[in-house]
């Protein structure tokens with residue numbers, strides 16, 4: 001069985017899915033038997049997921065309003081000319 005130190009060393013490779021089947025099995029066995037490392041693995045996995053699936057930063061409301069106002073002014077100006 002892996003020690004927690006070995007587990008942590010292998011964790012990023014495990015989450016990258018770049019480990020061989022045998023090493024993956026050892027990691028999964030350790031997670032199933034060690035609640036601390038399960039939490040670490042779960043948290044790290046979620047963090048990576050959020051990081052990879054991150055949406056483009058949404059436009060702040062005030063910037064959105066200002067852009068809209070600028071657009072309206074532009075349209076109004078075009079109507080005059």
Ligand SMILES: [Zn+2]
Nearest residue numbers: 004007034037
């Ligand atoms: Zn552990």
